[in-house]
Amino acid sequence: MSTVAKRVVIDGKGVHYTPLNQQIRKAVKDGAEEIVISNVLGQRFIGDGLRGNATIHVYGVPGGDLAIFMSGPTIIVHGNAEHAPGNTMDAGKVVIHGNAGDAVAHSMRGGKVFVRGDIGYRGGIHMKQYEAQCPILVVGGSAQTFLGEYMAGGLLIVLGLNGPVRARDIGSGIHGGEIVIRGDVDAACLATGARKVPLADEDRRRIAPVIREFAGDFGLDPEPLVNAEYTRIIPASARPFVGKYTWE
Amino acid sequence: MTIGSLPPRYRISIDPVRCMECERCIENCSYGVFRRDGDRILVNSRNCTACHRCIACCPRDAISLEEHPCDYRSHPLWTREAREAIYNQARTGKIILAGMGNALDYPVIFDRLVLDACQVTNPSLDPLREPIELRTHIGKKPTRLDLRRREGGDVELQTPLTPNLQVETPIMVGHMSYGAISLNAQVAMARAVTKAGTFMGTGEGGLHSALYPYQDHMIVQVASGRFGVNIDYLERGAAIEIKVGQGAKPGIGGHLPGEKVCADISRTRMIPPGSDAISPAPHHDIYSIEDLAQLVRALKEATEWKKPVFVKIAAVHNAAAIAAGIARSPADAVVIDGFRGGTGAAPRVFRDHVGIPIEAAVASVDKKLREQGIRNEISVIASGGIRGSADVAKAIALGADAVYIGTAALVAMGCRVCGNCYRGLCPWGIATQRPDLVQRLNPDAASEQVANLIHAWTLELAELLGAAGINSIESLRGNRDRLRGYMLDESLMQVLDVRQVGA
Numbered sequence: 222m223s224t225v226a227k228r229v230v231i232d233g234k235g236v237h238y239t240p241l242n243q244q245i246r247k248a249v250k251d252g253a254e255e256i257v258i259s260n261v262l263g264q265r266f267i268g269d270g271l272r273g274n275a276t277i278h279v280y281g282v283p284g285g286d287l288a289i290f291m292s293g294p295t296i297i298v299h300g301n302a303e304h305a306p307g308n309t310m311d312a313g314k315v316v317i318h319g320n321a322g323d324a325v326a327h328s329m330r331g332g333k334v335f336v337r338g339d340i341g342y343r344g345g346i347h348m349k350q351y352e353a354q355c356p357i358l359v360v361g362g363s364a365q366t367f368l369g370e371y372m373a374g375g376l377l378i379v380l381g382l383n384g385p386v387r388a389r390d391i392g393s394g395i396h397g398g399e400i401v402i403r404g405d406v407d408a409a410c411l412a413t414g415a416r417k418v419p420l421a422d423e424d425r426r427r428i429a430p431v432i433r434e435f436a437g438d439f440g441l442d443p444e445p446l447v448n449a450e451y452t453r454i455i456p457a458s459a460r461p462f463v464g465k466y467t468w469e
Numbered sequence: 470m471t472i473g474s475l476p477p478r479y480r481i482s483i484d485p486v487r488c489m490e491c492e493r494c495i496e497n498c499s500y501g502v503f504r505r506d507g508d509r510i511l512v513n514s515r516n517c518t519a520c521h522r523c524i525a526c527c528p529r530d531a532i533s534l535e536e537h538p539c540d541y542r543s544h545p546l547w548t549r550e551a552r553e554a555i556y557n558q559a560r561t562g563k564i565i566l567a568g569m570g571n572a573l574d575y576p577v578i579f580d581r582l583v584l585d586a587c588q589v590t591n592p593s594l595d596p597l598r599e600p601i602e603l604r605t606h607i608g609k610k611p612t613r614l615d616l617r618r619r620e621g622g623d624v625e626l627q628t629p630l631t632p633n634l635q636v637e638t639p640i641m642v643g644h645m646s647y648g649a650i651s652l653n654a655q656v657a658m659a660r661a662v663t664k665a666g667t668f669m670g671t672g673e674g675g676l677h678s679a680l681y682p683y684q685d686h687m688i689v690q691v692a693s694g695r696f697g698v699n700i701d702y703l704e705r706g707a708a709i710e711i712k713v714g715q716g717a718k719p720g721i722g723g724h725l726p727g728e729k730v731c732a733d734i735s736r737t738r739m740i741p742p743g744s745d746a747i748s749p750a751p752h753h754d755i756y757s758i759e760d761l762a763q764l765v766r767a768l769k770e771a772t773e774w775k776k777p778v779f780v781k782i783a784a785v786h787n788a789a790a791i792a793a794g795i796a797r798s799p800a801d802a803v804v805i806d807g808f809r810g811g812t813g814a815a816p817r818v819f820r821d822h823v824g825i826p827i828e829a830a831v832a833s834v835d836k837k838l839r840e841q842g843i844r845n846e847i848s849v850i851a852s853g854g855i856r857g858s859a860d861v862a863k864a865i866a867l868g869a870d871a872v873y874i875g876t877a878a879l880v881a882m883g884c885r886v887c888g889n890c891y892r893g894l895c896p897w898g899i900a901t902q903r904p905d906l907v908q909r910l911n912p913d914a915a916s917e918q919v920a921n922l923i924h925a926w927t928l929e930l931a932e933l934l935g936a937a938g939i940n941s942i943e944s945l946r947g948n949r950d951r952l953r954g955y956m957l958d959e960s961l962m963q964v965l966d967v968r969q970v971g972a
C-alpha cells in the first residue's frame with residue numbers, strides 16, 4: 222500500500238475481502254480522499270457498511286454485494302460487477318462502467334447506482350425512500366424480468382442504449398416510487414399492480430439532472446437522452462394488498 | 470336475508486346490585502361495549518373481545534363474561550370456527566386474517582413429556598447450597614482448543630474464538646416489532662432483559678431511540694423488508710438476526726398496514742408515514758443456502774466480525790436439513806420458531822395449518838447437527854409456544870441452548886391473549902399505537918413484571934436442575950435421558966429421541 226497525499230493505492234491481488242475492507246477502512250480513517258484498488262477479482266462486500274465520503278476506484282471485477290449497507294462513499298468500478306451492488310445502501314454512489322448481475326440496488330434506501338451496461342433480474346427490487354433519502358438507479362443498457370418488483374420508493378431509469386429493454390413483469394407489487402424506461406413499454410410487460418402513464422413535462426424536468434449526471438459520468442451526450450421519449454411506470458395503488466384480506 | 474347475524478361470541482353482564490356506576494368500564498373499554506343510560510350501565514356484547522380490561526378494573530366484581538352464550542348445534546367436524554369461516558368468506562371472498570398463535574386443538578407435545586428427578590442413588594442438589602449454573606453462551610464453539618503453556622507456566626489459548634452472547638438465563642424475549650406492539654411495551658421488556666442479563670429482539674421495525682440505552686441487550690433484526698436497517702442499526706445491536714421465516718406464518722411475508730405507520734413508526738422503520746410496510750416472502754438476495762451464508766457474511770463484514778449473527782426459520786418439515794445448512798455458514802445461532810408462535814396478524818390458514826411443533830423441530834435439528842458432528846458450530850434457540858419454566862426445561866432437554874418467549878412476556882404485562890392485536894385497540898396498551906391506550910402501560914411497572922417472570926422461571930429452572938442432580942444448564946442440553954414420553958406414539962418418540970415413561 223502506498224500513500225501519496227490523500228490518495229491511497231491498494232493492490233487487491235489475492236487479498237481476501239476482510240483484509241481488503243480493513244485496508245479500505247483504515248485508509249478512510251486516515252483521511253484518504255481517493256482510494257484505488259487494483260487487481261480486484263471476485264472479492265465480495267467491497268465497501269460494506271463503509272462511511273465517509275472517499276472516492277474508491279475499483280479495477281477488475283468485484284464480487285457480490287458491492288457497497289452493501291454503505292453510507293456515504295463513492296465507488297467507481299472500471300469493469301463489470303457481480304450481483305446486488307448497492308444492496309440496502311443508505312447513501313453514497315456506485316458507478317459501474319460495465320454490466321451488473323441480479324438484484325442491483327436491492328432494498329436501497331438512498332444514494333445512487335449508475336450502471337453503464339445491462340443488469341440482470343430483479344433490478345431495483347424493493348427500493349424504498351424516506352424523508353430526504355430517495356434512491357436512484359440508472360441503467361444504461363437493458364434490465365431483465367422483475368424490474369422494480371415490490372418497489373416502495375425511489376427512481377429507477379432504464380435507458381436501453383444497447384437495444385430494446387428486455388424486462389417483463391415490471392413492477393409487480395410496486396407501491397411507491399417510479400420506473401422510467403426510454404421508449405414505449407408494451408402493457409403486456411407490466412406486472413399486476415403497475416400502471417403506465419406518459420412522462421409529463423414536470424417529470425422530465427425532475428429526471429433531467431439525473432440523466433445529465435449519468436451522461437457526465439460515462440461521457441455520453443446528455444441532451445438527446447434528456448429529450449427522448451419515455452414511459453413512466455407507477456403503482457396502480459399505494460396499497461396493493463388492500464382488498465385481499467378480511468378479519469376473522 | 471341469507472346468512473344473517475351470527476351468534477355473539479361473548480356475553481357481558483353487569484350485576485346491577487353490585488355495580489356502583491363508577492364508569493371505569495366505560496373509560497377502559499376501547500371497543501365500546503359499555504355506555505351509561507341514566508343510572509344504569511348498558512352493554513353491547515357484540516363489541517366485546519374478551520380482553521378482560523373491564524373485569525380487571527371493576528372495583529365491585531360486578532361484570533361477568535360468558536364465552537359462546539348461544540352456541541350452534543354441536544358437531545365434532547363442523548365446529549363453530551369452521552362454520553363461521555365459511556360465513557365470512559361467503560360474504561367477502563377474501564383471505565381470513567387472524568391474530569395470536571395457532572388456534573387449532575393440536576395435542577401439545579410438551580404436555581406429553583415428563584422430567585426426571587433423583588431419588589436415593591444419586592442425590593439431588595439443593596440450589597440453596599450448591600451453585601446451579603444457568604448462564605450460557607450463544608454462538609459458535611470451537612471444535613478443539615489449542616492451548617500453549619507460556620514461560621511462567623500460564624496457559625494461553627491459541628484458538629481464535631467467535632464472539633458469543635453471554636446470557637445469564639436461557640430465557641430471552643423474541644422479536645416483536647415497534648408497530649406490532651407499542652413503544653412502552655418494548656421499553657418495558659428492554660429494561661427487564663437488561664436487568665435479567667438476557668436479550669430481546671427488536672423485530673423488523675427498526676430500533677427506536679428510546680431503546681438505545683438498552684442496545685447492548687437488543688438483537689436487531691434484518692428481515693426481507695430491510696425496514697430500519699442501516700449501518701448504525703447494525704452496529705448498535707448486541708447481535709443481528711436474519712429473519713427468514715416465522716412460525717405463525719411460514720413461507721409468507723409480512724404486512725404492516727399504512728394506518729399503523731404513524732410519524733414515530735415511520736421514523737424507526739425509515740418509510741414514509743401512512744405507507745404500507747410490505748415484507749416480501751423471501752429475501753430477494755437469498756434464493757439459496759449459499760446466498761443466506763452470503764448475507765450472514767455481509768452482516769459480519771459490515772460490523773467487522775464483532776457481532777453474532779442469528780438466522781430465524783419457521784419450523785417446517787425439513788427444518789433439520791436447513792439448520793444443518795445454516796450451521797455450515799458463519800451464522801452463530803439458528804432460531805427455530807414453532808407453529809404455535811404468536812403474531813399480530815397472519816392468514817388464518819397459515820397460522821393454523823402450516824409448520825410443525827417446536828418440540829419435534831428442535832429435537833430433529835439437534836439430532837441432525839449431532840449426527841453430522843456440527844452441533845458445536847451453532848446454538849439452537851427454540852421459540853413458539855413456551856408457556857412456563859417446564860417448557861423451557863423440556864425444550865433444552867430436547868436440544869435447545871435457550872428459548873425465546875413472546876406471548877408469555879406480553880401476558881406478564883397484562884395481555885389476555887384475546888387475539889385482537891390487529892385491531893390496534895389493545896386496551897392494555899400493548900398492541901396499539903393510540904397514545905391514550907399506550908400510556909396505560911407504565912413501562913416501570915411492566916418491566917418489573919417481565920423481570921419478575923424471567924426471575925421466577927429462572928428460579929424454577931434451578932430447582933428442576935437441582936432435583937435432577939444437574940448443576941448446569943449446559944448439562945441439560947440435549948439430555949434426553951431426563952425426559953420421558955407419556956402417551957406419545959412410538960414414531961413420535963423416535964423423532965424426539967426419548968423413551969416412554971417406565972422405560
Ligand code: SF4
Pocket residue numbers: 483487488489490491492493494495510523526527528529530531532
Ligand atoms: S366498572 Fe364495575 S362498578 Fe364501575 S360502572 Fe363498570 S360495572 Fe359498574
Ligand code: SF4
Pocket residue numbers: 520569879883884885886887888889890891894895896897899900
Ligand atoms: S396484546 Fe393482543 S391479545 Fe393481548 S390483550 Fe392486547 S390485543 Fe389482546
